[in-house]
Amino acid sequence: MNLTRRSVLGIGGLAAAATLSACGSNSGLGGSSSSAPASGAASAGGVTLAQWYHEYGEAGVKEAVEKYASEYTAATVQVKWNTGDYGKTLAAQLLTDDVPDVFEVEQGGSLDMIRAGQLADLTDLIAPVKDDFNDAVMKRFTFGDKVHGIPQTIDMQLLYYRPSVLKAAGVNPPTTFEELVTAANAVATGDMGGFFAGNDGGIGILGTLLVWASGHTQLDDARTQAAFLTDDFYAALSAYRSFFQTKGLLKAASAEWHSGAPFVNGETAMQWGGLWSLPDIVAAHGEDVGVLPFPKIGAGGRPAVPFGAFGACVAAKGKNVEAAKDFVKWLWIDQTEKQVDFSNSYGTHIPARKSLVAKAGKLASGPGAEAAKLVAECGYANDIMWSGPLGETYSANVSNIVKDGKDPKEAFAGFAEQVAAELEKLKA
Amino acid sequence: MTRHRGGLWFAAFTAPFAVGLLIFVYVPIVWSAWLSLFEARSTLTPTKFVGFENYQALLADPLFRDSLVVFAAFALVIVPLTYVCSLGLALLLNGLKWGQAFFRSVFFIPTAVSYVVAALVWRFGFFPGTRFGLVNSLIRSLGGESVNWLGGGNNLYWVALVSVRLWLQSGFYMILFIAGLQRIPPETYEAAALDGAHGWRVLRYITLPQLRATSAAVIMLLLINAFQAFDEFYNLLGSIGSYPPYGRPPLVHLYLTALGGGQQNLGMGGAGTMILASIIVLFGLAQNWVLNRGRR
Numbered sequence: 001m002n003l004t005r006r007s008v009l010g011i012g013g014l015a016a017a018a019t020l021s022a023c024g025s026n027s028g029l030g031g032s033s034s035s036a037p038a039s040g041a042a043s044a045g046g047v048t049l050a051q052w053y054h055e056y057g058e059a060g061v062k063e064a065v066e067k068y069a070s071e072y073t074a075a076t077v078q079v080k081w082n083t084g085d086y087g088k089t090l091a092a093q094l095l096t097d098d099v100p101d102v103f104e105v106e107q108g109g110s111l112d113m114i115r116a117g118q119l120a121d122l123t124d125l126i127a128p129v130k131d132d133f134n135d136a137v138m139k140r141f142t143f144g145d146k147v148h149g150i151p152q153t154i155d156m157q158l159l160y161y162r163p164s165v166l167k168a169a170g171v172n173p174p175t176t177f178e179e180l181v182t183a184a185n186a187v188a189t190g191d192m193g194g195f196f197a198g199n200d201g202g203i204g205i206l207g208t209l210l211v212w213a214s215g216h217t218q219l220d221d222a223r224t225q226a227a228f229l230t231d232d233f234y235a236a237l238s239a240y241r242s243f244f245q246t247k248g249l250l251k252a253a254s255a256e257w258h259s260g261a262p263f264v265n266g267e268t269a270m271q272w273g274g275l276w277s278l279p280d281i282v283a284a285h286g287e288d289v290g291v292l293p294f295p296k297i298g299a300g301g302r303p304a305v306p307f308g309a310f311g312a313c314v315a316a317k318g319k320n321v322e323a324a325k326d327f328v329k330w331l332w333i334d335q336t337e338k339q340v341d342f343s344n345s346y347g348t349h350i351p352a353r354k355s356l357v358a359k360a361g362k363l364a365s366g367p368g369a370e371a372a373k374l375v376a377e378c379g380y381a382n383d384i385m386w387s388g389p390l391g392e393t394y395s396a397n398v399s400n401i402v403k404d405g406k407d408p409k410e411a412f413a414g415f416a417e418q419v420a421a422e423l424e425k426l427k428a
Numbered sequence: 429m430t431r432h433r434g435g436l437w438f439a440a441f442t443a444p445f446a447v448g449l450l451i452f453v454y455v456p457i458v459w460s461a462w463l464s465l466f467e468a469r470s471t472l473t474p475t476k477f478v479g480f481e482n483y484q485a486l487l488a489d490p491l492f493r494d495s496l497v498v499f500a501a502f503a504l505v506i507v508p509l510t511y512v513c514s515l516g517l518a519l520l521l522n523g524l525k526w527g528q529a530f531f532r533s534v535f536f537i538p539t540a541v542s543y544v545v546a547a548l549v550w551r552f553g554f555f556p557g558t559r560f561g562l563v564n565s566l567i568r569s570l571g572g573e574s575v576n577w578l579g580g581g582n583n584l585y586w587v588a589l590v591s592v593r594l595w596l597q598s599g600f601y602m603i604l605f606i607a608g609l610q611r612i613p614p615e616t617y618e619a620a621a622l623d624g625a626h627g628w629r630v631l632r633y634i635t636l637p638q639l640r641a642t643s644a645a646v647i648m649l650l651l652i653n654a655f656q657a658f659d660e661f662y663n664l665l666g667s668i669g670s671y672p673p674y675g676r677p678p679l680v681h682l683y684l685t686a687l688g689g690g691q692q693n694l695g696m697g698g699a700g701t702m703i704l705a706s707i708i709v710l711f712g713l714a715q716n717w718v719l720n721r722g723r724r
Contacts, residue, residue: 091470112693116471200580200672204671252557252579257667392684392685404581
């Protein structure tokens with residue numbers, strides 16, 4: 001179970017959920033702890049750096065990052081492992097004078113952090129190897145031609161399906177939304193649902209996917225207005241509304257979408273889930289597992305998967321900014337073996353660098369290999385200016401349309417103005 | 429001399445609390461009020477004064493306005509319901525000849541349970557929409573169909589929201605009422621019995637008036653608690669990174685829009701806090717006014 005990585009992928013950038021329910025096995029038991037550096041102080045040149053991580057759910061990550069830090073010789077690096085709501089802890093700490101030198105941030109830094117000048121500019125650091133990083137991730141990590149975080153590893157969501165079940169029902173793996181609806185209804189029985197994407201009917205997690213899969217982006221290139229309020233988009237919402245009313249969409253299961261459990265337990269033949277669940281799913285169903293992106297919806301549609309990545313950032317007002325940058329360069333740019341280890345040895349993740357994907361054993365064949373391709377081909381992430389209030393209004397509208405049958409155009413009336421006003425404010 | 433020393437003792441005992449109150453309650457309130465007038469993103473010392481813009485933005489937000497309705501509806505249901513249940517339990521237990529301590533503990537124990545834990549038990553044990561949830565199993569065994577309790581599209585999530593809080597807090601207020609009941613002089617009841625009063629008349633003309641002070645405190649506490657509701661809503665209805673538009677109290681809404689995703693829109697958060705604080709103060713004043721009026 002891996003809580004915070006999942007939350008990277010949260011819709012609307014609202015990764016606020018560290019205390020949330022469904023993740024009992026990773027509820028942050030045990031307090032934060034600092035580990036003493038293993039490297040001798042003598043070799044450290046007197047500089048001590050504090051490095052912050054959030055709590056990774058997979059066993060062994062903490063030991064691994066401590067080991068990486070201890071192998072660095074140019075400075076003493078003290079790793080702090082933050083349990084609980086990392087995003088809030090970090091944001092609050094960055095307001096003080098006592099900031100961590102190096103820390104990981106979702107999607108390589110929030111707009112607020114960049115605007116407040118909390119993050120050091122790492123553009124020059126990554127420049128020589130920039131092209132080797134996943135293009136979609138790099139695009140998301142770049143704001144105003146600057147990069148403030150070095151991508152560590154990539155997480156993504158995707159559609160899992162049981163080839164045998166689909167075959168028995170005489171349907172093919174869906175490549176369009178209509179086919180998904182048909183397939184889901186063809187395989188649904190009293191005991192097994194067709195498609196599951198969360199106990200909210202999938203609205204929370206699939207909401208923004210409808211923007212991308214119907215061929216749009218959230219904002220225009222200049223980031224001055226919403227770029228998806230078209231008839232195609234409204235038609236996509238109506239299509240999802242119709243799907244919601246059929247038995248093919250499973251609306252309640254034993255766990256949320258971010259757990260592989262409903263799929264593993266045979267509660268559903270297809271499930272929207274995270275790549276992190278792949279080991280559990282393969283363990284349960286063996287060869288009988290296929291993965292797909294969210295299918296294209298409508299005439300102008302295209303397949304889509306959301307991705308998320310933590311980026312290693314340096315505090316601009318830290319006491320040893322240059323030493324911190326050197327360390328980040330060493331760990332997340334130079335030490336490729338450690339980067340592969342980090343992505344591949346604890347759960348399933350995709351290395352952020354293209355040249356390293358082939359070295360990650362879990363992505364060598366089967367569904368893992370398929371998944372690794374998807375991020376580069378059709379990966380999307382929330383725009384950095386897609387702020388909390390926008391995400392909230394957006395998913396509320398989607399919920400009102402899908403669950404209560406509100407007319408899409410009416411529900412989104414006024415949203416264009418809200419987006420424009422919010423963007424104006426964010427740019428000021 | 430003694431008076432002087434009394435003053436010192438008074439200071440020694442009250443100062444820590446006064447200082448704590450000042451630092452952790454009053455300073456934040458004033459600071460929030462100040463922040464609410466600024467564009468304050470990721471800073472506690474903003475420079476861009478925006479007047480009442482944050483207030484305007486919030487009050488123009490339909491989700492925030494809806495959340496105020498949820499807030500009021502929840503308070504209107506849970507306050508009288510808890511009042512009646514805890515008073516009822518208190519009256520029942522107070523009349524018990526034996527086993528009072530046992531039942532008092534039984535009903536009080538839920539108070540010690542965390543809202544988060546209880547919400548999770550309600551969510552995954554009693555009210556999941558799956559066929560194997562406890563309530564749904566019961567319904568199915570009686571020949572019904574599974575009900576999607578928390579998934580929206582209906583208002584059934586209120587059943588879970590109200591029942592979990594009722595279960596959690598009734599025991600505590602029951603204890604307050606028992607304490608209040610035991611302070612009513614038995615002579616009053618004896619006199620009433622001699623005059624032939626019994627049953628409802630005793631409750632109406634003796635017990636309830638004698639409990640006025642306790643009732644006022646209980647209602648005020650219930651109201652404030654209802655207005656501060658967050659835990660059970662968030663844990664019953666929220667999912668990682670998302671929360672439905674329905675059943676969304678203001679604190680959840682502010683948490684998501686002002687503090688969601690690592691962002692810190694402290695100006696907006698401050699404005700929301702001020703609006704909520706003023707509503708609670710208004711309710712408190714109104715309640716005081718009503719109770720005082722009844723006394724005359």
